[in-house]
Amino acid sequence: MESKNSLESRLRAAGRRMTPQRKLILSILDQTGDHLDAEEVYRRAKQQNSNLNIATVYRTLSILKDMELIEQRYFARDHNVEYYESVNKGEHYHFTCLGCRKIIEVETPKIVQVQKEFSALTGAKFTHACVCFEGYCANCVNDEENLTL
Ligand SMILES: [Zn+2]
Ligand SMILES: [Zn+2]
Incomplete structure (x- = not known):
């Protein structure tokens, strides 16, 4: 059974707005149970697509956040680093x-x-x-x- 929040159903809902780059970054966050900052997302994404640059990763993270496919979190009170995670978790x-x-x-x-x-x-x-x-x-x-x- 497919949950309402499964990666596949979210990709389908996003339709044409789901470019290969967005899909790659979303799948990285979906597969890890972890909270990654943009640099770590970039490091992992680059292993699969060496054309990516950090600016694209920042922009893509911001778009995915607007699409409500990922969550952006702060962990420290000084809010100096943004972390990202899948919305798939409750x-x-x-x-x-x-x-x-x-x-x-x-x-x-x-x-x-x-x-x-x-x-x-x-x-x-x-x-x-x-x-x-x-x-x-x-x-x-x-x-x-x-x-x-
Ligand atoms: Zn979390
Ligand atoms: Zn400790």
């Missing part, structure tokens, strides 16, 4: 380890609950939530305790 949020910079995905129905309560209370509706969590992963949390002792 709604989730991100935890960044301040020790090793590892990203852990946080799945929770609570944000949707907040959304519903907020709507019921105010009549307003939020369409996007930007929530980032920071702290120390299981490996780094002990180091952090050692530092503060």
Whole structure:
């Protein structure tokens, strides 16, 4: 069975707007479970199409984002690097380890609950939530305790 969000159905919906370059970059993000910045997308795309340049990758990422085929994320509060991931994964949020910079995905129905309560209370509706969590992963949390002792 094909999910509504499968790569094939999203490509079909995009139709002629789906150029080979866009398809390549989308498939790179779909295949990795990871969050890639533009440089890493470029590095991987270049292995399959050596004609690509970084400017094209930046432009393509921006177009795919507008087409709602990929998500752009920030992981650190200073928002200095944009990361991209497939929209194929369900709604989730991100935890960044301040020790090793590892990203852990946080799945929770609570944000949707907040959304519903907020709507019921105010009549307003939020369409996007930007929530980032920071702290120390299981490996780094002990180091952090050692530092503060
Ligand atoms: Zn860590
Ligand atoms: Zn993610």
